[in-house]
Amino acid sequence: MAAFTWSAFIFAYLINFVQVLGEWNTEDYLKREHTLVKPYQGSGASMPLWDFVGSTLVTNSYVRLTSDHQSRQGGIWNTQPCHIKNWELHVQFKVHGSGKNLFGDGFAIWYTRDRNQLGPVFGNRDFYTGLAIFLDTYANQNGPHNHEHPYISAMVNNGSLHYDHDRDGTHTMVSGCEAKFRNKDYDTFIAIRYQDNELKVSLDVDGKNAWKECFSVHGVKLPLGYFFGATAATGELADNHDIISMKVYQLDTNAPAKYEPAAYSGLPSADSMEAPREHVSDEKRGVGLSGWKLLAVIILAIIGLGVCAIVGFIIFNKNQDYSRKRFY
Incomplete structure (x- = not known):
């Protein structure tokens, strides 16, 4: 009986030890020096490990980069450079506002x-050096795009490329996808994974508590020592752009240390970019002519045809009267 008791005790101890060890290993991958979570510490215009600029407002529940007002720019930046070769960034965010059909610009x-x-590219400088993930909510009807908005895209810049808002950045993006993340009643998340020169972006914006791949791109090279941040901007159109949390995880690698390739030290680069695309308007996709708008167009067309028929009938009768007066 005593032997059985001691065996059970040792077995239970080992199970508990394995569970604690597993939890410790999982928690160790979260890099706290690059992580922003509630409750946000600090007061006034400062917060440990993070700087905020422009219109950014820190509350107990969120970091608001811009409010739902015109012509605002805001940003929050980690003060610690990232020296992790393979990482994954999880961002919980919320984009919402009073606009029903018109809103912008994004973050x-x-x-x-x-x-x-601060600058013109969603609240950050143009000709930047590094990686940007754009969550664009403004549908520019004059831009060369063939997708709906909101739209998520990635751009890798070595400092020489200009982000063209008029073209929605389609001539410099590496990839992208449509995502309806605005004005949701539930939590919305984006995961940005960089591992072995592969960039992968996944989303949880459907309230299903599961990741859905947005895009994956190989041949992306990013150096160490850069900074994580988030910025937003509004123009003539506006929205609330809120950051709830930012968590950076160090990814494990299966390769032994002696076979691990050296970290990349050059300028950011991507092996390929998507080809520029011709503009396909929302009307041609049927988006702008849905519902009552389509009904209004049909009614106007019918009225137009009726007016043309009446005018034609009047002209025809006048010609007939003229012909009768001439011959009789």
């Missing part, structure tokens, strides 16, 4: 060499 998540520089 961006960054891994860049420079930080805290």
Whole structure:
């Protein structure tokens, strides 16, 4: 009986030890120096490990980059450079506002060499050096795009490329996907994974508590020592752009240390970019002519045809009267 008791005790101890060890290993991959979670510490215009610029407002529940007002720019930036070769960034966010059909402009998540520089690219500087993930909510009807909005895209820049808002950045993006993440009643998330020169973006914006791949791109090279951040901007159109949390995880590698290739030290680069696309308007896709708009167009067309028929009938009768007066 005593032997059985001691065996059970040792077995239970080993099970508990394995569980604790597993939890410790999982928690160790979360890099706290790059992580922003509630409750946000600090007061006034400072917060440990993070700087915020522009219109950014820190509350107990969220970090609001811009409010639902025109012509705002805001950003939040990690103060610690990232020296992790393979990483994954999880961002919980919320984009919402009073606009029903018109809203903008969107926000961006960054891994860049420079930080805290407000500018025209979703609240950050143009000609940046690094990686940007754009969550674009403004549907530019004059831009060369053939997708609906909101739209998520990635751009890798070595400092020489210009982000063209008029073209929705389609001539410099590496990939993208449509995603309806605005004005949701549930939590919305994006995961940005960089491992072995592969960039993968996944989403949880459907309330299913599961990741869905947005796109995956090989041949992306990013150096160490850049900074994570998030920025947003509004123009004539506006939205609330909120960041709830940002968590950076160090990814494990299956390769032994002696076979692990050296970290990339050059400028950010991508082996390929998507070809520029011709503009396909929302009307041609049927988006702009849905519902009552389509009904209005049909009614106007019927009225137009009726007016043309009446005018034609009047002209025809006048010609007939003229012919009778002439011959009789």
